[in-house]
Amino acid sequence: MADQNYDAIVIGAGFGGGTCAGLLAKKGLKVLLSEKNSVAGGKAMSLSKNGYSYTAWVVIGAPVQDNLYQVILDELGVSDQAKLVVPKNSGSIYKTPAGKFVAMPDAPSDSLDPNIIFEWLGIPLDRRETALQFFAQLAVMPPEQVAEFRGTNLHDYFAQADIPKSLYAFLVSLCCDGMFMVPVDSLDAAEAIASLQAIFTRGGGIFCEGGYGRVGEALCEGVRRHGGDVMMSTRVNKILVEEGRVAGIETDKGSFRAPIVISNAGIQPTVLKLIDQEHFDKSYLNYVRDLIPSLSLLGYRYFLSKPVTEAAFGVIFSDDSPWSLERFQKARAGQAPRDGVLYYEVPSNYDPNAAPEGKQILMTGSFCPPDPDVGKGDVADWAAAGEETLFGAFPELPGLIESKDFYWTRSVSNATRDATVPGAGGETIGIGQIVGQCGDDKPSIKGPIAGLYYVGADAGGTGIGTQQAIESGMKVAETVARYHWLRAGVD
Numbered sequence: 001m002a003d004q005n006y007d008a009i010v011i012g013a014g015f016g017g018g019t020c021a022g023l024l025a026k027k028g029l030k031v032l033l034s035e036k037n038s039v040a041g042g043k044a045m046s047l048s049k050n051g052y053s054y055t056a057w058v059v060i061g062a063p064v065q066d067n068l069y070q071v072i073l074d075e076l077g078v079s080d081q082a083k084l085v086v087p088k089n090s091g092s093i094y095k096t097p098a099g100k101f102v103a104m105p106d107a108p109s110d111s112l113d114p115n116i117i118f119e120w121l122g123i124p125l126d127r128r129e130t131a132l133q134f135f136a137q138l139a140v141m142p143p144e145q146v147a148e149f150r151g152t153n154l155h156d157y158f159a160q161a162d163i164p165k166s167l168y169a170f171l172v173s174l175c176c177d178g179m180f181m182v183p184v185d186s187l188d189a190a191e192a193i194a195s196l197q198a199i200f201t202r203g204g205g206i207f208c209e210g211g212y213g214r215v216g217e218a219l220c221e222g223v224r225r226h227g228g229d230v231m232m233s234t235r236v237n238k239i240l241v242e243e244g245r246v247a248g249i250e251t252d253k254g255s256f257r258a259p260i261v262i263s264n265a266g267i268q269p270t271v272l273k274l275i276d277q278e279h280f281d282k283s284y285l286n287y288v289r290d291l292i293p294s295l296s297l298l299g300y301r302y303f304l305s306k307p308v309t310e311a312a313f314g315v316i317f318s319d320d321s322p323w324s325l326e327r328f329q330k331a332r333a334g335q336a337p338r339d340g341v342l343y344y345e346v347p348s349n350y351d352p353n354a355a356p357e358g359k360q361i362l363m364t365g366s367f368c369p370p371d372p373d374v375g376k377g378d379v380a381d382w383a384a385a386g387e388e389t390l391f392g393a394f395p396e397l398p399g400l401i402e403s404k405d406f407y408w409t410r411s412v413s414n415a416t417r418d419a420t421v422p423g424a425g426g427e428t429i430g431i432g433q434i435v436g437q438c439g440d441d442k443p444s445i446k447g448p449i450a451g452l453y454y455v456g457a458d459a460g461g462t463g464i465g466t467q468q469a470i471e472s473g474m475k476v477a478e479t480v481a482r483y484h485w486l487r488a489g490v491d
């Protein structure tokens with residue numbers, strides 16, 4: 001049974017919350033981690049069913065080398081709890097302008113050779129020099145130069161380099177759409193360049209046996225091993241505020257007190273739902289309401305009677321896949337095609353226990369708006385566009401389907417963050433990494449009430465979703481521990 005008084009309480013066992021709680025416990029604080037679900041991992045939780053086990057949806061980890069999953073597992077002493085794997089076989093597929101689906105040639109999984117890519121993308125010889133120079137410039141750009149692109153959108157950065165259309169589609173679809181889930185002409189170029197560099201130099205495509213939820217569960221184990229308490233299936237209904245300071249939480253299992261509360265529930269649900277609004281200035285409430293979420297993925301988990309592919313993951317895209325803001329808005333209004341990039345993951349091709357013998361599970365993800373209340377017809381149209389792309393690349397797949405599960409924005413919101421702002425809640429990443437919401441413009445990890453902090457993809461980190469959540473957890477733990485020790489003796 002959890003004690004009633006803590007040094008710090010963390011709400012939510014996503015990658016951000018779990019990391020932060022584990023590190024604070026290791027630093028000697030008395031920590032409580034409260035998670036509403038019965039499983040940890042949040043947006044990267046695992047599911048299992050009928051002998052299959054998998055991350056709830058397509059989650060492709062990156063970078064491969066020096067990834068923060070391993071760093072935090074080691075730091076908390078729980079690397080025995082989650083096994084990371086780097087599959088040999090990836091299977092990205094380019095749909096040529098002639099409509100042919102062409103698989104990416106085999107390449108080492110820890111590096112991308114530009115010449116292999118140029119050949120595959122049909123880049124004419126006379127354009128390759130420009131493309132190569134662009135790659136080289138991007139790969140070695142020093143951090144201070146990358147920072148100069150803060151505030152520029154990625155489309156404008158690519159446009160000034162005049163790269164071939166298929167290379168543009170490759171970079172946007174294979175890397176940036178999936179990593180950030182925002183239109184390319186809204187994506188902050190500095191954020192994107194740093195992540196592209198990480199993938200080119202340190203590889204992309206790392207997974208966890210049993211699904212990424214195992215990392216989330218391991219983080220909870222880290223909290224316990226360092227003396228903290230973890231309460232699963234415990235929803236926080238309210239963050240208590242007394243005399244302008246946080247005082248603890250109210251849950252369906254009782255109240256718990258702490259002078260520090262760190263929320264992994266999302267900045268919008270935290271401010272607009274968990275705390276009485278009288279404690280905030282109107283301007284802060286408006287600032288939080290106006291934050292733009294990332295877009296979302298929906299898709300299927302196909303349970304197949306036999307394998308359809310040897311690839312563990314891949315991206316299916318064409319020159320027309322990249323989402324600009326205008327194209328996305330038109331598609332949302334039903335005035336433009338809804339087909340864009342499609343991501344797929346095949347857990348049984350990197351984890352021997354992911355599927356019963358001889359069977360295969362394949363999961364997909366394609367773009368849709370983040371609104372959990374998007375209409376049924378709309379959802380069906382977005383889903384159909386994704387499925388058409390998948391079946392184009394794997395024509396034999398429909399005949400192998402024994403059953404399929406569908407997930408969409410409502411599933412993501414129900415499993416993770418509450419919908420508190422119209423049109424938001426089912427976002428894939430968190431607050432969008434768009435121009436104006438990154439770097440110094442990203443929400444602060446510190447809330448405007450003493451003792452209130454935010455952790456996870458909304459504040460404090462950079463890069464791809466899961467990595468930025470962990471990076472945020474590390475940063476918040478550092479700041480909170482300092483605050484705690486400096487305050488020690490004050491209360």
Ligand SMILES: Cc1cc2nc3c(=O)[nH]c(=O)nc-3n(C[C@H](O)[C@H](O)[C@H](O)COP(=O)(O)OP(=O)(O)OC[C@H]3O[C@@H](n4cnc5c(N)ncnc54)[C@H](O)[C@@H]3O)c2cc1C
Nearest residue numbers: 012014015016036042043059060236265456457465466469
């Ligand atoms: C479909 C999909 C595909 C993705 N693909 C990728 C990918 O390929 N690569 C990648 O790196 N990232 C991917 N991501 C994004 C990545 O999973 C997230 O950005 C990251 O996991 C977010 O972590 P977080 O710590 O910010 O919070 P979350 O994962 O949102 O965790 C928040 C936790 O808080 C809990 N919580 C919320 N409210 C309460 C409450 N009131 N009381 C108690 N607990 C509460 C939730 O249940 C949850 O466990 C994907 C996400 C989705 C949905």
